[in-house]
Amino acid sequence: MKVIKPGSTIGILGGGQLGRMISITGRNMGYRFVTLDPTPNSPCGQVADLQITAPYTELKAVKALADSSDVITYEFENVDSTITSILETTSFVPQGSELLKITQNRIREKSTLKSFHVPVAPFLVIQSENDIETAIDRLGLPYIMKTATGGYDGKGQWVIKSKEEIPFAMEVWNKAGIDMIIEQFIPFSKELSVIVARNIHGQTKTFPVAENDHINNILHQSFVPARITDEQRIQAESTALKIADSLQVVGLIAIEMFLTNDGEIIVNELAPRPHNSGHYSMDACITSQFEQHIRAICGMPLGDTTLLSPIIMVNILGQHLNKVLDKIDQLPPTAKLHLYGKKESVENRKMGHINFLGSTFEQIDEEIKNLGIWS
Numbered sequence: 478m479k480v481i482k483p484g485s486t487i488g489i490l491g492g493g494q495l496g497r498m499i500s501i502t503g504r505n506m507g508y509r510f511v512t513l514d515p516t517p518n519s520p521c522g523q524v525a526d527l528q529i530t531a532p533y534t535e536l537k538a539v540k541a542l543a544d545s546s547d548v549i550t551y552e553f554e555n556v557d558s559t560i561t562s563i564l565e566t567t568s569f570v571p572q573g574s575e576l577l578k579i580t581q582n583r584i585r586e587k588s589t590l591k592s593f594h595v596p597v598a599p600f601l602v603i604q605s606e607n608d609i610e611t612a613i614d615r616l617g618l619p620y621i622m623k624t625a626t627g628g629y630d631g632k633g634q635w636v637i638k639s640k641e642e643i644p645f646a647m648e649v650w651n652k653a654g655i656d657m658i659i660e661q662f663i664p665f666s667k668e669l670s671v672i673v674a675r676n677i678h679g680q681t682k683t684f685p686v687a688e689n690d691h692i693n694n695i696l697h698q699s700f701v702p703a704r705i706t707d708e709q710r711i712q713a714e715s716t717a718l719k720i721a722d723s724l725q726v727v728g729l730i731a732i733e734m735f736l737t738n739d740g741e742i743i744v745n746e747l748a749p750r751p752h753n754s755g756h757y758s759m760d761a762c763i764t765s766q767f768e769q770h771i772r773a774i775c776g777m778p779l780g781d782t783t784l785l786s787p788i789i790m791v792n793i794l795g796q797h798l799n800k801v802l803d804k805i806d807q808l809p810p811t812a813k814l815h816l817y818g819k820k821e822s823v824e825n826r827k828m829g830h831i832n833f834l835g836s837t838f839e840q841i842d843e844e845i846k847n848l849g850i851w852s
C-alpha cells in the first residue's frame with residue numbers, strides 16, 4: 478500500500494486560502510509544501526516551504542513543481558486539464574485529471590450525476606435562441622441561466638423571471654460565447670453541503686452535514702449540525718457517498734445540495750477539493766477537512782470526523798475585515814479567527830472566517846449579532 482509519509486513534500490497547484498490551510502495543517506503533521514501561483518507571496522506561499530511564482534500555464538514552472546513534490550494536489554478546480562495531464566505523466570497526482578474535467582463543466586457534471594441516478598435540477602443545454610424561449614414551457618419560470626464553465630459565487634448566472642426578460646436572456650447567451658445551460662428554479666427550504674473524503678485505498682468518510690446561508694450568492698454562514706431530520710441527514714450523506722464512490726474520488730469532494738420544500742435532496746454542484754462550507758471542521762471536528770484531504774491523498778487511514786460542538790462559521794469578506802479588526806477584543810473566547818493573509822481587502826473577496834463554537838445556535842447567534850459586524 479502506497480503511503481506518502483510525513484517528511485515528504487506535497488505540491489499544491491494554486492496559492493489561495495485553501496492551499497494555505499492545507500499547508501498549515503500539513504506542516505503540523507510534518508509534511509513540506511511547495512506551491513505554484515502567479516501572485517508573489519500568495520496566501521499559501523506565505524506558509525509553504527517554497528512558492529514557485531509563475532503562471533499555471535508555464536510548463537517550466539509546472540515541471541519544477543512536479544520535480545520538487547512527492548505528491549501533487551490542487552486547490553481550485555479550474556486547472557487547465559492539459560497541465561494536470563502533464564503532471565500525471567511525470568509525478569504522483571492521486572486525484573487525477575478526470576474528476577477535474579467533469580466538475581469544470583456543468584453540462585458534464587450534471588449529465589454524470591444523472592447517469593448515477595443522482596437527482597439534479599432539470600436542465601437543458603442552450604443550442605439556439607429558440608431554446609431560451611421554449612425553456613419557459615419545458616422548465617417553467619423563473620428559471621436560471623448558467624454558464625457551463627468558469628462560474629463561481631453566483632458569477633455567470635442569471636435568474637429569468639418573466640417572458641419580458643427573454644430578449645435580455647438571448648442577449649446574455651449571444652454575448653457569452655461559451656456553452657450555457659438553463660436550469661429549473663428549485664424552491665428550496667435549505668442549502669446543505671456534505672464533504673466526503675475518499676483515500677487512495679477506497680476508504681470513505683463523510684463530514685457532518687452543513688446548512689449554508691448565502692448572501693448575494695456568496696456563502697455567508699454555515700450551521701453545523703444542519704437543522705434537518707435524521708432521514709434527511711441520512712439521505713444527504715448517502716447521496717454524497719454514492720457520488721464519491723461512483724466517481725472514484727481520491728481526496729475530498731464537496732457536494733452542494735438543495736433540500737426542497739418537499740423534503741427532497743437535489744444536488745446542485747460538486748467541488749473536488751476542500752470547501753468553504755467545511756471550514757467549521759477546523760475547530761469543531763476531531764479531524765479537519767484539510768487534515769483529511771492530506772490523509773486521503775497520502776494513503777493514510779481517514780481520521781474521525783465526529784462533531785465536538787455546535788458551530789456557526791461566518792465568512793469575513795473584504796467589507797467586514799476592518800470591523801472584525803476593530804472588534805477583535807470583543808470576540809467571545811470560544812470564537813476562532815482565521816485570516817488568509819491577503820494583501821488587498823476588496824469587497825466580496827474572502828479574507829477569512831470565524832468559527833463560533835457554543836452550546837446552542839441561539840446562544841451563538843446572539844453572540845454574533847451582538848458583535849454588529851455583519852448587520
Ligand code: AMP
Nearest residue numbers: 598621630631660661662663691694746
Ligand atoms: P451555483 O453557482 O450553482 O452554486 O449557484 C449559486 C447559488 O444560486 C446557489 O447557492 C443557490 O442559492 C442559487 N441557485 C443555483 N441554482 C439554483 C436552482 N436551480 N434553483 C434555485 N436556486 C439556485
